[in-house]
Amino acid sequence: MTAALLQVCVDPRLNHELIRVQVRQKLERSGIGASDIYVLNDIGGNPGSNLAHTLEQLAAIGIPVVFGAVLHHDDCVAERRGKRVPLEDAAHEMEKAFTTTRVRARVWTGQIRTQHNHVLWTDEPQPVYAPFTFGPPTIFPTTLLPTPSGNRAEYEASRAQSLLDAFRARHRQDR
């Protein structure tokens, strides 16, 4: 038996079962055989005492940790209050907690789209189709699009704007 530790925010809209399924798929894609996924939460997804306590307990009962992840989500109250640690720093916090407890596991990061509980992994840019092109479909990697943080409406609006800008640039080229 092995364990995967997942740090997320306390937001009540986050559906742990939907997120858990996507973490299991990630484990399978990465060839990691974690049998149990532990979902830990604190505001903003900041690693805290629950991570330390869980690591202590897993070490005490002899279950190795083979995977760690910190996932942020858009429209986060903690982020708006300035209480959310940046994603890279949060991942580093988890890495430090792993080192302290002699866990050798990589810490992954990603974003959850709150409305759909869809997980986007930082290391797996997902293609997005521009819905209004007339030639062959153009694919924009999501890494070129704004990060889903802060106000959701703003994010959707800026995403639509970048697709529109790309369409206009393409249209000018065609003429």
Ligand SMILES: [Zn+2]
């Ligand atoms: Zn949040």
